[in-house]
Amino acid sequence: MSMYRFALASLFVIMGHAHAAQGPGLGDSLDPGSLQKHDFTILPDGAGLPPGSGSVEEGAKLYTQHCQACHGEDGQSGSNDALAGGLGSLTSAKPVKTVGSFWPYATTVFDYIRRAMPYAAPGSLSADQTYAVTAWLLYINDIIDEDTRLSARTLPNIEMPNRRGFVWSEEVR
């Protein structure tokens, strides 16, 4: 094969590839308004947190009502995942990974509760209630004091005890 034909053939390979990777363009455009209604994503810097706020005290009541049955009165003695305690246990023979001992970001607590909890009725808590329950979980882990009110502004600033305990794998570094 001459150099010219070889070059032409590789050009076709490249073009063929580009062609195969082309779609029919059947996506409907999404307007930002409808996106806000449907997007759950919350980033560690707080982007995506909804308006609203909640207190530790409100959170205590909501926790008793909606969470305690599965996660225990103190967040440690329930039948499901422990949500509190475990501080200093990660290098022990029995590591206890909880919001307090393990979770690196406070935004994740809000994000996860908003997505998935309470288990049987996800989405049933309002934004205010979700801030409040988040506040309660941070309070029982000694991360905030009882007067702290959580909101989109305050939540991302909370420094979690194990914030520095996480490293990125080489795959993404």
Next chain:
Amino acid sequence: MGDQLIPEAGNGLMGRRAFMTATASTAATLLSASAAGAQRTPWMRAPGAPMSESGVPSRHEAGLQRVLFASAPGTTGAGTSATPHEHLDGIITPSRLHFERHHAGIPDIDPDRHRLMLHGLVQRPLSFSVDALHRYPIVSRIQFLECSGNSAMMTAPEPPRLECGQLHGLLSSSEWGGVPLSILLDEAGLMPQGRWVVADGADAAVLARSIPLEKMMDDAIVALYQNGEPLRPANGYPLRLFLPGWEGNASVKWLRSLRVTDQPAMTKDETSKYSDLRADGSAEMFTFEMGVKSVITTPSPGLILDQPGLYQISGLAWSGAGRVQSVAVSADGGRTWADAQLDAHVLSRSVTRFRTAWQWNGSPATLLSRATDESGSVQPSREVVMRDRPPGSYYHYNAIQAWQVSDSGEVSNVYV
């Protein structure tokens, strides 16, 4: 032409060598045996069952089911079911036996009301109907899906007395067909700051994972088909993300939203769960790729060798890094090894079926398999995998598996 078995490694491991032989006489015997007047078994005396709209396994295989593990207390849909590998062969897991790991049950999604949103750092946020996605070019590949918690029980101090599928059944393999995500992302137009894509499922937990954009542009697909039919509900109907070679949790089922971001969202399933605790108490995040691994499925716990004689050792090998290069098998606890034969389909990020003949002499034997992938990675020993691994670190266990065959033919899980 035929093969002859000759010893290849210790304790009865055999290899095949071609030799010439005449095989015509056997065929003739079979023919004469089926002449008129021969006896009929009951099912040969009358026409059988009619055609049907959907097939089911033989009623004699009714026991061939997934291994169901308990759901989290107070729930029915937060748990796993595993593929019973000890009863299967080949490289395709029947869809009905594909493992499950759900965090809030299986949603019953109406495809006409389901949308896939593509937004964030893109020029044109888009929403795709399921019908629209079916008009896109589809690629189909046979690839494995493995939960990063597969084989986690093998990190226990004592070897669990469980069957092969109970131990290693959070691995399955299918032909996955779907739309390359690169096509959809191209249509939406990536902005230069984009680095990650946050994927959400439409289950009750709105399960979310952050995926590096590079993987999404490389070989990720929005899967619509599994083994030739539309995805089953337990596997993400009507569509799921499928990330070849990566831990199963990242292949978000019931995919509803893909948001391009400049950073990961640090969701519960990439921090609290699916991160790897290390001996110093730190945890490694985003360990996506599944390591090179293999397991002998026949014989394995759950099966019994009823008498000494010639057996076929058969198993599965796979690697998230690419193709399986070779699989070595030992019948003497690792003192000597022989290369197993690989079935024809040696595909990238797929399971490869390996086989070797074994003459069991009736005395206790320890069977091992050790896979090597095309990147040169060799499946590690349990000792190496457990080194630096504290208690409570159970994801990504890929050590060499040892099965002990007792003199009565029972097969059990052992550590070597």
